[in-house]
Amino acid sequence: MVGQHHVDIHTDFTASLTEDNDATLRGTVQFSGTTCPNAISVTGSVTGIQVYFQDTQGGGLVNAGGTISGSGAKDIGGFAGGSCSGGGGSLTMSRP
DSSP: OEEEEESSSEEEEEEEEEEOTTSEEEEEEEESSSSSOSOEEEEEEEETTEEEEEETTSSSSOEEEEEEESGGGOEEEEEEESGGGTSOEEEEEEOO
16 A cells, blocks of 8 residues: 655655455555654554554554545545654555
8 A cells, every 4th residue: 555644744655554354454654754764563454444554552653544435445545643644634545
């Protein structure tokens, strides 16, 4: 998944997530820039058309969620927060 987070600034990140048979997400989020230069381990879930994930340290670095929509269920729109995302704001992501 590739995402964009919008606050007053534009923060790009790449989320490499896998979903298991229990709809649990695991993977990493890599932000561009220098605020959080190292990949962050995340975990989350998919419930129906809702997606949520946060860092494995409790969500202080990154926490995000949204609704799956669009042709082929490839678009996700929602929110993102945490210190690596520059605070809180809107989130857009696309699934491969």
